[in-house]
Amino acid sequence: xxxxxxxxxxxxxxxxxxxxxxxxxxxxxxxxxxxxxxxxxxxxxxxxxxxxxxxxxxxxxxxxxxxxxxxxxxxxxxxxxxxxxxxxxxxxxxxxxxxxxxxxxxxxxxxxxxxxxxxxxxxxxxxxxxxxxxxxxxxxxxxxxxxxxxxxxxxxxxxxxxxxxxxxxxxxxxxxxxxxxxxxxxxx
Amino acid sequence: xxxxxxxxxxxxxxxxxxxxxxxxxxxxxxxxxxxxxxxxxxxxxxxxxxxxxxxxxxxxxxxxxxxxxxxxxxxxxxxxxxxxxxxxxxxxxxxxxxxxxxxxxxxxxxxxxxxxxxxxxxxxxxxxx
Numbered sequence: 001x002x003x004x005x006x007x008x009x010x011x012x013x014x015x016x017x018x019x020x021x022x023x024x025x026x027x028x029x030x031x032x033x034x035x036x037x038x039x040x041x042x043x044x045x046x047x048x049x050x051x052x053x054x055x056x057x058x059x060x061x062x063x064x065x066x067x068x069x070x071x072x073x074x075x076x077x078x079x080x081x082x083x084x085x086x087x088x089x090x091x092x093x094x095x096x097x098x099x100x101x102x103x104x105x106x107x108x109x110x111x112x113x114x115x116x117x118x119x120x121x122x123x124x125x126x127x128x129x130x131x132x133x134x135x136x137x138x139x140x141x142x143x144x145x146x147x148x149x150x151x152x153x154x155x156x157x158x159x160x161x162x163x164x165x166x167x168x169x170x171x172x173x174x175x176x177x178x179x180x181x182x183x184x185x186x187x188x
Numbered sequence: 189x190x191x192x193x194x195x196x197x198x199x200x201x202x203x204x205x206x207x208x209x210x211x212x213x214x215x216x217x218x219x220x221x222x223x224x225x226x227x228x229x230x231x232x233x234x235x236x237x238x239x240x241x242x243x244x245x246x247x248x249x250x251x252x253x254x255x256x257x258x259x260x261x262x263x264x265x266x267x268x269x270x271x272x273x274x275x276x277x278x279x280x281x282x283x284x285x286x287x288x289x290x291x292x293x294x295x296x297x298x299x300x301x302x303x304x305x306x307x308x309x310x311x312x313x314x315x316x317x
Contacts (some may be wrong), residue, residue, distance in 0.1 A: 132261050145216060149203070170303075
């Protein structure tokens with residue numbers, strides 16, 4: 001069992017960081033949802049808020065780490081133009097290799113109708129995923145700034161939850177297309 | 189307990205023992221609007237890169253030879269827009285009670301517009317062949 005350096009970075013980006021963010025969302029949503037009048041004692045509020053500060057701070061940091069490793073480390077390997085304008089070097093291949101990058105491979109359609117994975121999937125993922133860290137950071141800062149006061153302000157709590165769900169949605173688009181594209185045209 | 193304009197401890201008496209000071213909504217609005225600005229800038233640059241080869245080339249210059257392409261410029265500038273607008277608005281509104289609902293709706297509008305601008309079916313309509 002061995003992973004190449006590129007495969008290791010793809011795992012760090014998607015399977016570790018991306019998955020951690022998506023998993024943490026459930027806890028963050030549950031924590032935010034329960035910030036309602038009458039549900040928590042004063043002691044309970046103090047305990048809950050500490051957990052939210054740490055959890056949301058970690059989510060924001062993980063979201064930034066995910067998009068930075070994805071864009072600056074993994075993506076250049078994906079998009080390298082190696083196979084020529086007509087993708088001649090991809091002919092006969094079943095997977096991308098050192099002369100046919102994943103992007104070349106998808107656009108060449110050598111294993112079926114694959115170009116939409118790049119033209120729609122990758123093009124959407126690579127952009128919209130950056131909304132996740134931006135929204136997650138603002139959610140973290142809002143919770144840090146208002147603290148337990150959110151309990152008394154249902155409208156503010158709802159607005160923060162909308163932003164948190166937005167961050168999750170952006171991460172889902174990034175994560176889902178990343179997983180599918182890496183299945184069809186893996187980075188190796 | 190401090191008197192607050194938001195009357196938080198009246199709505200949730202369990203907050204009373206925490207003696208929370210009231211805080212203005214200016215920084216909260218800044219956090220919401222700046223997130224919208226960051227996402228909108230990302231979308232706008234995505235469309236501009238498709239519509240103008242010279243802008244695309246300029247955005248590519250932000251990749252510092254790493255091979256990221258124009259995505260480097262789009263995402264770096266969008267992130268900088270977010271952090272800079274957050275810092276500026278926060279500093280500007282730190283003692284002000286800016287309407288948080290207005291702040292949220294402005295941020296939401298900018299964010300949704302930005303998300304639409306990053307949707308491939310939309311921005312590829314502007315692609316210069």
